[in-house]
Amino acid sequence: MEAFLSPKDSAKFIAENSQDVLVEEQGVRKVAEALFDKVSAKEFSLAGWKSLHELNPQAVSDDAVNWVFLADTLNFSFWSEHEDRKCLVKYRGKMYSGYWSLCAAINRALDAGIPITSAAYYATMTLEQVRHVFRSDTDVPMPLIEERHRILNETGTILLEKFGGSFVTCVKMSEKSALKLLRIVVENFPSYRDEATFKGTMVSFYKRAQILVADTWSALEGKGDGCFGDISSLTIFADYRIPQVLVHLGAMRYSDELMRKLHEGVMFQSGDKQEVEIRGCSIWCCGLICDHLLELYKKKGQNMSERINAVLLDYYLWDYARDHREDMKDIPIHRVRCIYY
Numbered sequence: 001m002e003a004f005l006s007p008k009d010s011a012k013f014i015a016e017n018s019q020d021v022l023v024e025e026q027g028v029r030k031v032a033e034a035l036f037d038k039v040s041a042k043e044f045s046l047a048g049w050k051s052l053h054e055l056n057p058q059a060v061s062d063d064a065v066n067w068v069f070l071a072d073t074l075n076f077s078f079w080s081e082h083e084d085r086k087c088l089v090k091y092r093g094k095m096y097s098g099y100w101s102l103c104a105a106i107n108r109a110l111d112a113g114i115p116i117t118s119a120a121y122y123a124t125m126t127l128e129q130v131r132h133v134f135r136s137d138t139d140v141p142m143p144l145i146e147e148r149h150r151i152l153n154e155t156g157t158i159l160l161e162k163f164g165g166s167f168v169t170c171v172k173m174s175e176k177s178a179l180k181l182l183r184i185v186v187e188n189f190p191s192y193r194d195e196a197t198f199k200g201t202m203v204s205f206y207k208r209a210q211i212l213v214a215d216t217w218s219a220l221e222g223k224g225d226g227c228f229g230d231i232s233s234l235t236i237f238a239d240y241r242i243p244q245v246l247v248h249l250g251a252m253r254y255s256d257e258l259m260r261k262l263h264e265g266v267m268f269q270s271g272d273k274q275e276v277e278i279r280g281c282s283i284w285c286c287g288l289i290c291d292h293l294l295e296l297y298k299k300k301g302q303n304m305s306e307r308i309n310a311v312l313l314d315y316y317l318w319d320y321a322r323d324h325r326e327d328m329k330d331i332p333i334h335r336v337r338c339i340y341y
């Protein structure tokens with residue numbers, strides 16, 4: 001990890017050198033002010049991870065931690081070429097799309113007696129078994145199914161060989177440090193090495209590794225082995241939804257040239273200059289929103305460092321983006337097919 005800048009330092013470096021993506025200070029302030037009264041809402045709380053999301057595991061248990069590890073190992077690339085033709089998974093009478101289609105497929109498999117969250121199982125799954133477990137209820141399959149198969153086998157084998165087959169072992173090794181757990185994940189599981197080179201500097205985003213730590217924190221309700229004293233050291237998770245909502249809210253802006261490419265549906269490669277600028281500026285922008293929010297409360301004599309951090313801001317903005325798809329349709333997502341987000 002030493003060779004690469006941390007996600008926070010990467011974001012600063014990228015934002016300072018970005019040409020096609022700009023963080024709008026005024027817009028950042030506006031968003032922080034708009035969120036001021038939301039901080040005490042359940043949408044902005046650790047408890048919201050369970051209470052607002054029926055597919056997330058509800059128990060505090062080893063099974064829940066291993067469920068999170070499986071979900072975040074496969075937590076990438078759900079967007080579809082055409083909005084009206086996408087992978088959907090039906091679970092308990094309800095249709096789920098995008099990231100939630102993954103969770104619905106995991107729970108559907110568990111209900112069918114398939115031990116999909118067990119490393120001993122997914123380390124040796126065949127491609128056909130992976131296709132079956134993650135099958136769509138439309139004629140559009142989940143994207144990158146072959147990569148998902150390869151990553152399941154690779155990750156399951158490592159978890160068995162080095163950590164006794166349970167992610168709980170990694171959590172205990174982290175000794176209640178989010179950054180230590182992040183390091184364990186990135187150093188041991190190759191598919192989590194979400195890194196790039198920008199202007200000759202090695203930068204990192206670690207989107208799936210960071211959301212894995214955050215989701216572990218949430219599943220354990222911030223207690224016991226999940227009581228991470230340094231959870232505020234994490235950044236938001238640079239996916240393809242957060243940039244969209246930041247531009248929609250006016251906290252970030254794309255150059256005309258980049259906006260034109262996005263509207264044309266141009267495919268980017270992971271690590272492209274503009275793709276790195278979108279991801280790095282999103283992280284930096286959200287860090288500034290957090291800082292402003294804390295400052296607004298400080299002016300009222302309130303220290304909200306326990307209630308405001310990048311993880312809770314991310315969860316809030318991601319859910320907001322999900323609920324405001326229609327309002328955001330004029331801001332295209334940036335299209336990348338990769339295993340990192």
Ligand SMILES: Nc1nc2c(c(CN[C@H]3C=C[C@H](O)[C@@H]3O)cn2[C@@H]2O[C@H](COP(=O)(O)O)[C@@H](O)[C@H]2O)c(=O)[nH]1
Nearest residue numbers: 049075076077078079098099215237239240242318341
């Ligand atoms: N920044 C950030 N990105 C997140 C998540 C989640 C879901 N996690 C939490 C959500 C509720 C629970 O609290 C889970 O913990 C998925 N993604 C990313 O979004 C993309 C999928 O989008 P769509 O195609 O619209 O489903 C894809 O890149 C996926 O990797 C998050 O929370 N933050």
